[in-house]
Amino acid sequence: MATDDQSLATLVENWIVATLVAIADPDLTSRQVEVFQGTVNPVGQLAAKELAAHSSPRIVVLFEADRYVPLAEGQARYEGVYGLYIVVRSERPDAAARRGDGTMIGTNKLRDVIRAALHDQSPDKGGGGYHTELSEWRGVRTVFQRKDMFILRAELVVAESPTAA
Numbered sequence: 001m002a003t004d005d006q007s008l009a010t011l012v013e014n015w016i017v018a019t020l021v022a023i024a025d026p027d028l029t030s031r032q033v034e035v036f037q038g039t040v041n042p043v044g045q046l047a048a049k050e051l052a053a054h055s056s057p058r059i060v061v062l063f064e065a066d067r068y069v070p071l072a073e074g075q076a077r078y079e080g081v082y083g084l085y086i087v088v089r090s091e092r093p094d095a096a097a098r099r100g101d102g103t104m105i106g107t108n109k110l111r112d113v114i115r116a117a118l119h120d121q122s123p124d125k126g127g128g129g130y131h132t133e134l135s136e137w138r139g140v141r142t143v144f145q146r147k148d149m150f151i152l153r154a155e156l157v158v159a160e161s162p163t164a165a
Contacts, residue, residue: 008127009063015123016061036062048144056089077161084154086110097150107150133159
């Protein structure tokens with residue numbers, strides 16, 4: 001991992017990437033998993049083209065938001081929301097990017113593999129007065145689709161609770 005700010009969000013992004021890189025799944029041997037570095041095309045077809053301009057399959061991870069959850073006695077817990085963008089390209093004219101074709105993995109199978117690796121796990125990270133608890137897979141949705149390219153956005157929520165004083 002590159003040098004970073006050691007914030008809790010950064011530590012969790014790094015944990016997600018490391019967890020996915022460590023998957024011993026034969027369909028993922030040529031994958032590229034990385035933290036999102038930004039884009040010059042934030043929306044639409046140009047953004048999809050930029051996401052797909054790398055190896056396929058590709059999984060891009062980024063912290064997107066957090067949600068405030070009040071606790072007793074004025075304390076708060078946060079739910080860190082992490083987006084995982086799953087990108088698969090296929091040169092075949094059928095729906096191989098989504099369903100795979102026996103020679104390459106599709107987004108449907110990647111969804112299953114990633115969910116199994118990340119749901120109900122403990123990143124065991126701490127920073128900024130908070131520590132992580134369990135991760136929770138909150139679903140996936142299609143954000144871009146063509147026969148030759150499919151992009152899914154998966155949402156992973158990681159509970160962050162105050163560190164005991």
